[in-house]
Each structure stands twice: as structure tokens, then as C-alpha cells.
Amino acid sequence: MGDLVLKIYPSFEGDFQLSEAGLARPVSGAMIHNYTLSGSRPLQGSQIEIVNLNKTMVDVLVNISYLNGEKVSLMLHPDAPLALLPGETSKWQVVRTYTVLGVEHIWFGIDHLLFVLALIMITKGFKKIVKTITAFTLAHSITLSLAVLGYANLPGPPVEAVIALSIVFLASEMLKLHLGKPSLTAQKPWLVAFSFGLLHGFGFAGALTEVGLPQSEIPLALAFFNIGVELGQIVFVIAVSAFLYLLAYKKNWPEVIKKVPAYAIGTIAAFWTIERFIGFWS
Template sequence: MSVLFKTIAVFLFGLTAYSCFAHEVRPAYLQINQVSENVYTVLWKVPRTVDKVLDIQPKFEKTFDLKETTPPRILDAFVLYSYQLKGSKSLTNTEISIHKLNTTGIDVLVDIRLLSDIHHTFLLQPTKKTVLIPETPNKWTVAKTYIILGVEHILLGFDHLLFVLALLIITVGFKKLLKTITAFTIAHSITLSFSALGIANLPGPPVEAVIALSIVFLAIEILKLQQGKSTITSQKPWLVAFTFGLLHGFGFAGALQDIGLPQNEIPLALATFNIGVELGQIIFVIIVLALIKLIKYFIPQQTWLYKLVPYAIGSISAFWLIERISGF
């Protein structure tokens, strides 16, 4: 058990250093809508921080002319740019690239809608900043795009990872752990789907605050467990995982809303984003368990780590809670 806490302490140290970036890294978004023959409206949405906007721009072939139509606008964590794109031919079979994308660590979701009802979705990355627009869309491209976005969201969503980590500490036994992770998966899949389909929704800031509060709650439960007290979380971790998982699903939905969904492929994009989230979650659990097994013979027992870990989890999540409440 002490090995688990040693591994977690290392993870939390790095997490604390990165806590000011607790919100996941959002992708940029390029939306292109055809309005007439060889004429398009372009919406370019670039992530920003308090004092910095990424210096990246969409680039088209030389036969196209891109002109700004309205001044840039700030919307939450993004800056919005609006353009008109005109060319001597169709965008089909031409290349789109993102200038300087290779100097960043973010992705760009490209959404193209033509008058012929053809719809394209692509994911550009620092290592692949150019795409050739085909004549016909590929469903696998949409599926692959949203699987990658789902994996990235969970692996860069440190609050969600910290919640899963706390569940790993509390849950003893492989069968109980499998049951707990499954309950969490089912719960956030339900609310993610309901929110994305417009069936049910909750405002983002309160949801994010309660997600942080759920981690504080688990930190307190860990301390009680260490003191030999029986808690509902230690007895039925699957019930707690399911209850809070419903809220985490609304958090995932908020991220998906920022990313956007292709209107003619909503079921496919929603399903594959969810699959990506689950893959990312499984990757995280496997890595933590593998690290525990790897170092259990090399680190001597340090009983003080038992207390450090829940206090570190509680402190980080309490900071997020205060930060998110102050942002209301």
C-alpha cells in the first residue's frame, strides 16, 4: 500500500507545479461554410490565456483570397476572427494548413460545410499541419478525430484524473475497482450524451466547481479510511463514482461544446469522443498500476506519505474550487 502512496506523491508533485493550468488545453477551431460558388465564410477560433493569444493562422492556396470581415472578438478562453474567403475554384482537392502550428502544443479542428451538403471534419496537429480536402468525406476521419480529442481531453483534464486517482486509492481489490471504474464510465457517458444532444444541461462554472468539490470529498474520505473509519466510499465506491460521474459528464460536455460537433455526424462524433475519453481513462489507470508494480521493490517504506497524499489531493482540489467559484 505504501508503494501506491509513493507513486501518487510523485504524480501530485508534478500536478501541483502545473495546477494553474488545471483546465484542459483546448484545440483551435476553423469553421468554413460555403455561401456561393467559390465564396466561403471563415470563423477562426484561437485559444488564449490571460495575456497571450497563440500566433497561428490558417493558410490557403494562392488562388484564394482571405479578407477579415469583422474585428477580432474575445469569447471566454478564445479569440474569434471572421473572414471571407474567395477563390477561382472550389476548395475541393486543395490544401489547407495552419501557419506556425508546429511551434505550439495544440490541435486544430477543421470543419468544412459545402453547399452540396458535403461535410468534412479534420484534426490538424503540430506534426501534421496540412490537409488535402477530398471530394467525398470519410466517416473514419471523423471517428479518428474525435477519438483523439477524447483521449487528449481526459489526459489533459487534471481534475478528472485526480478524481480517478482518489478512487484508485480508496478502492481495494480488482473486482471492486473494475466495478467502480465501470460505474464512473456509465455515469459520465449518460450526462455527456444528454448534454450534447440537448436533452439536459447544466451551466459550466458551477459544474466545474462541484467537480473540484467532489475531489475534496474523496480526499476527506481517504483520511477517514486511514484512521480506520468505515465510510460509504470505502464500502460502496461504485455508488460514489456513479453519483459524481454524472457531474463529470457535464464537464466533458462543456469541453465538447467548446470543440464543436459536426452537425451531420453528431452520433458518430459523440460516440467516438466518449470512446476516446474511456481509452484515456484506461491508459491512465494502467500507467498508475504499472508504476506501482515497477517501483515497489526500490523505494523504502515512508509512513508519512500516507498523510501527505490525501492532504495534497485536498489542497490542490480546494485551490481549484476557490479559483472556479471566484470566476462565477
């Protein structure tokens, strides 16, 4: 929540001893905490609670690595801040946890949503929108998979800066469209969506890598994180398309009003670009 760090922390029942392992660090709108836990009995079957979680509006992804190599992943929510710890994570737990994580990542990733919004507003026709969003999905799925599996890598700060710059580009394309000038995105939206989608995939991968994956189920977790991202994206596209369809009934909008979305998106993205480049070089 901006610079505010919520006062939430894990608590284990019984005689388990918990100690922080390094400083907490922010990443993609989340805060990562690492702890070391020790005890005289097995952890499986005991209870974990995130204290004060019920007073917040955030979720907590818990990743536990046992000394014998087993991994456990589960998601806790404000209305369910307690859970019993199982043994090794089941496939269903991985599917559920990482699908939810993917949906939340796209819904709270405002830069990704602004990019998709600009694409929708430039692209005319339902079939063309479907092809464009499919190209974006295919592209970021490729780079997300390659990055998480270790076959490709780009440093996070420059990637985030160029993602913001890609939104500035689309905002300028929106203005060209209003002025009746030739626009690459209007003519070949799928090409622009695919090209920048490759970059956005590295942004998704950075967040997922920081959060962590269950080592025994990496392909499954990766697949359903991607599915979660797509589900969240589909809901957003349907909602925006329906809203724009309703606005289309009023065809005599003043020209000044028609330009507001482009300037608003461009201004926000320009601010992000400057902020991220300054952060990268500082």
C-alpha cells in the same frame, strides 16, 4: 498555455480571403477562433495550413461549414500542419478525429484525472477498481450523450466548480481511510463514482459542445469522442495501478508519507473550488 495565446492562424492557398468572425475565446484549455472564408472557386481540394503550428506542441481541430450545409472536420498536428480539404467529411475522418480529441481531453483534463486517481487509491482490489471505473464511465457517458444531444443541460461554471468540490470530497475520504474511520467511498466506491460521474459527464459535454460536432455525423462523433475518453482513461488507470503495485512492495511507509497524496490532491482541488466559485459569482 495559461494567459499566453499562441501565434498560430489558418492560411489558405490561392485567392481565398480570410477574415476573423468575432473574438477568440478560451474553453477547457483550448482557444476557439472563428473565421469567414470567401473565394471565387471551390474550396475542396485546396490546401489549408496552420502557420507556426510546427513551432508548438498543440493540435488544431478544424471545423468547416460550407454554405451548402456540408461539414468538414480534421485534426492538424505540429508534425503535420498542412492538409488537403476534402468534400463532406468521411466517417473514417470523424472516427479518427474525435477519438483523438477524446483521448487528449481526458489526458489534459487534470481535474478528471485527479478524481480517477483518488478513486483508485481508495478502492482496494482489482475487481472493485474495475467495477468502480465502469460505474464512472457509464455515468459520464449518460450525461455526456444527453447534454450533447440537447436533452439535458447544466451551466458550465457551476458544473466545473462542483467537479473540483467532488475531488475535495474524495481527498477527505482518503484521509478517513488512513485514520481507520468509516468511509462511504471505501464501502461503496461504485455508488460515489456513478453519482459524481453524472456531473463529470456535463463537464465533458461542455468542452465538446464548444469545440463543435459535424452536423451530419453527430452520433458517430459523440460515440468516438466517448470511446477516446475511455481509452485515455484506461491507459491512465493501468499506469497508476502499476505504479501503486510497485509502491506496495515497501509496506513500512511512514504514516506522514501515506497522507501526502490526500493532502496534495485536496489542496489542489480546494484551490480550484475557490477559484471557480469566485469566477462564477464575479
